[in-house]
Amino acid sequence: MADGMAVADMFTVHHTVGRVLCCMCGVSMAPNAANMCVACLRSQVDITEDLQKHVTILYCPECERYLQPPRTWVKAQLESKELLTFCIKRLKNLTKVRLVDAGFIWTEPHSKRLKVKLKIQKEVVNGAILEQAYVVEYTVDDHMCDKCTRVAANPDQWIAKVQLRQKVDHKRTFFFLEQLIIKHQASSQCINIKQMHDGVDFFYSNRSHAIKFVDFLNNVVPIKFRNDKQLVSHDTHSNTYNYKFTFSVEICPVCRDDLVCLPQKVAASLGNIGPLVLCMRVSNNLMLLDPNTLRYAYHDCNQYWRVPYKALLSHKQLVEYIVLDVEAEPAISIGSNRFSQAHVQVARVSDFGKNDTIFTVKTHIGHLLSPGDHALGYDLYGANTNDMEMDKYKGLVLPDVVLVKKSYEETRQRKRGRARPWKLKSLAMEIDPAAATKQEEQKRAMEYERFLEELEEDPEMRSKIALYKDPNYVPGSETASMIDGEQPPSVPLDELLADLRLEGESRADSDEDEDMDED
Incomplete structure (x- = not known):
């Protein structure tokens, strides 16, 4: 057996890799398409010449997010995969080379600098592929995003205001309208919401946002509105004018379950x-x-x-x-x-x-x-x-x-005051001092309880809004104690939504979307 292996080795041809001399410096090297060593190739060709070495990125210090142009804000931690991906996407002309590896170089967290080491490959002279590493330095500039700017804005800085009013002595319409606004995210562009004695005021930094909100109201409730503008400043040199716009919106005073005597002209029509x-x-x-x-x-x-x-x-x-x-x-x-x-x-x-x-x-x-x-x-x-x-x-x-x-008043009196397995979200409103009296708060709490009871009684009304499971609800034995009389209506569990909220999401983000069956 050993003799056979020896004979096989005698007839095996061993291939050796030839070496050539670099055409520039004469150093012995493995042959390549350019016949130049790596040092000479790098001295002749710089594959990072057209690539960015310095980039400026915008960072919001309030919500800790980075601006992905044109208007997307990305949340990422220092030296995370998300931040590395964001930094690479900000580089121009990177598609002309092949990215092999990327990683952060440690910098002082308060230095407002990010350094990323990239390793790239590119085909150079006569098809030879050259690999090179270089460092990109990112300068971080603080710039508040639009959402944080609206939160921190002074209410006096509004450009457009929508004054929503209804000439009735209750808030049933506004309770239901609030849920419609939350479901359809109709107040996403609002910089401030103020609850007044006879309605709600919505403030916007742009007139077009206010017009969009008025269009939403026109689709869900019978309204009429008028708009006015007030001159704030005028630049005679550039012939520019700054106005404040006010939209006065009035909701029809006829509500659900109201008894109406129609005028003769309307009845005939x-x-x-x-x-x-x-x-x-x-x-x-x-x-x-x-x-x-x-x-x-x-x-x-x-x-x-x-x-x-x-x-x-x-x-x-x-x-x-x-x-x-x-x-x-x-x-x-x-x-x-x-x-x-x-x-x-x-x-x-x-x-x-x-x-x-x-x-x-x-x-x-x-x-x-x-x-x-x-x-x-x-x-x-x-x-x-x-x-x-x-x-x-x-x-x-x-x-x-x-x-x-x-x-169902007789049976509801026994359950009134007990927790419900569901809840509703609410808008972040600033309450006007005139509407913050103790009497007004008690009246509002009583009307809100009646509104919740109407939701339990009317499935069609519930179908137009979003109800969420209450994670703090603890089932009790109240149903077992009510053996006499008919049970009042309740909300089926299959109609409830899970209240999902991402970590770090503010209430304003989560509280932010037809036909309305108000009251």
Whole structure:
């Protein structure tokens, strides 16, 4: 066996690599396409000649992010992969060479300098590939990003302001509108939000941002607006003017569940509906329903402001009734809502033990009521209505009661004050001192609780906003203790979203996006 291997070695030809002399300096070297050693190649060719050696980058010291032109801000830690990628992307003409390796060279953290060592390859003389390392120095300049500038801005520096108002004595519309603004991120360009006694003011650093916000409001609520401008300064040399723009936006005062007496002209244009109608839905138009005939009509925003009208009775005048008897007819569907006409015998809860007054009324919610239930309605029998439009109808017979919706007040009183498994986000608002009184805070808290209860009762209303799971919620035994009576509506868990928030994300970032069913 050993003899065979020896014979094989005798016939094996061993190849040796030849060496040549460098044509420039005569040093022995391995042959290459240029016939020059590495030192001579580098003396003749510099592959880093057209590459940047000094770059200036912008850094926001407030949020610790770097500007990726034109307007993207990237968050990265010192000597991280993200920062290295950002630095390499800032280099021009790097595509003309092949990047082999890159890494940071340590610098003092407060020196405002970043040094990156790059190793590149490039084809040079006669196809020879030359590899070379060089250092790029980045100068870090402090520059606040737009978001941090808006946060730190003085409110007096605003360019455009949107004054949102509604001439009603409640905040139900603003609660729902706030959730729509958060969902659609409509306030992302706002530099400040101020809650006033009768509305909300939105401040912007650009007029176009204010116009965009007004367009959003016009798509979700029936509004009318006017815009004015005030001269701030004028440069006569360059003929430039600086203005402050103000957009006054007024929301329709008719809200959901309001009872309305339509003007004769409006009733005629809507097919002689009513004239007593209930407002069932508010988006960029009004859905009006005649509870006696189940006829309905959509009143366009522009048509409303041509002949405006107010509510005859609002939700604060709702009276609680107890249902004694129900004779319901088959239910019908109108859009996403179901209605059933019924004759119902009701009595005021406040009359129990005082008198035996019973009302027989016609209602549109017969499919929801059963004997023994409670319902909320408008008491026209004892109400003192002073409406000029109603006086124009000769011979108009008013019903004693107009039922609006089923009431869960009796069962809700036991659960009121307990935590819910869901929560809503809110906008970061500055509260005006005139609206920060103790009485106003108590009124706002009470109205907000009513708004949350309306969300639990209305699935269509919930579908237009975002509800989030409350991580601090601890399930209790409240449902087990309520064995008597019907359970009030609640929000199904499958409708809740997980409240995901990235590390370092501010509340303003997370609180920042059709059709609106307000109130």
